[in-house]
Amino acid sequence: MVRAHAHALPDTQLPAYVHDIDGLARHAADVSTASAEGASGAAPRVELYYAAKANPAPEILRALAPHVHGIEVASGGELAHVRGAAPGVPIAFGGPGKTDGELDAVVATGVHRLHVESEHELRRAAAFARAHGRAVDVLLRANPPVDVPGGPAAVPLAMGGRPSPFGMDPDALDRCARVAADEPRLRLLGIHAHLASGLDAAALGLLAEHLLDWAVGWAARNRLDLRELNVGGGMAVDYHRPEHRFDWRAYGKALAATAARPNAPVLRIEPGRALTAYHGWYVTDILDVKHSRGETFAVVRGGTHHLRTPAARGHSQPLAVLPRDGWPHPWPRPGVRDEPVTFVGQLCTPKDVLAAHVPVPGEVRVGDRVAFAMAGAYAWNISHRDFLMHPPPTFHYPTADGTHLEQAGRRT
């Protein structure tokens, strides 16, 4: 479906982001089912939130909304945006460095959960709660003395388990528990811990178990009723092996076992990339094919100013070449056959590499199209889009039933 759409796009629409909205919704439904594994009765023991920063496009949020319990946001901008795009979905507000304006808005308009990052922040939240005469439901973000399986060095992005600007050490958490005990408008419901990104199901399952052990002990020492434990996101997405997916079923089973312990709190997870990465493609065409000192370069329309993911993470973005027939010029069509090709963009920097030394089967020619896969998360929204002032991409959200959610014109 996406391939057909990528073929059918007129040249004037390139580069284009194409999202498989049906596939995304099916995937979210599967993840939701897997993470509800072992649930009994009305109240879920494991709740699924989506971390909006992975891809906050309104079409994406609306596709996910029926399958998640809520959405996690990390700024006032995301808060306003998500409320507009997916009204009524419960929101958890987190992120470091919250401004007074953000805390004021959070308290005044009411969010489902506020994830607090420091004692200073908690005291400021309390002040806004008093000023507005409203209660706030709080989780304390922890950087607990819990081992990230494999050690922090073993994961691509470690947010905790070592010195970190995110979350709080246990002594700060203890002080926060005392602040909350003295302020009836702060309802301290539990702990939030997002420690790493890039872990597989077995490691994350183990991490959830260790986090619960630690959180139960911490709550007992502080005479708190631990009602909730948010164990974060970070489910691995393997850009080197696109077919190697996070095992949601195994993770769901592990979470269910942990959540089934006596007096276990509600567990919450908040994946970002593992929900949306696989259902977005960046589609463009090849403007030139060049040889330099034994290597072949395909220069595509667009580049890492639209799809920064490979530059940010240092990988080759998986891709498929979509051959296009027809050559309007009297001179030979530049191209190669069965040779490794490095795909670069239009930026005047050697860093503008989308994929290096890719062994593409068959031909790679000027005018062929290229669909870069796994471009549904941390892609357009993390890109330095104005660098060199090339036109922005167009956005397409085709669905099988023909409700073609096309973004008219170019989104800037």
Ligand SMILES: *Cc1c(COP(=O)(O)O)cnc(C)c1O
């Ligand atoms: C970014 C982030 C997530 C999502 O991380 P992924 O690696 O995309 O799953 C979840 N929780 C918090 C607090 C985050 O900052």
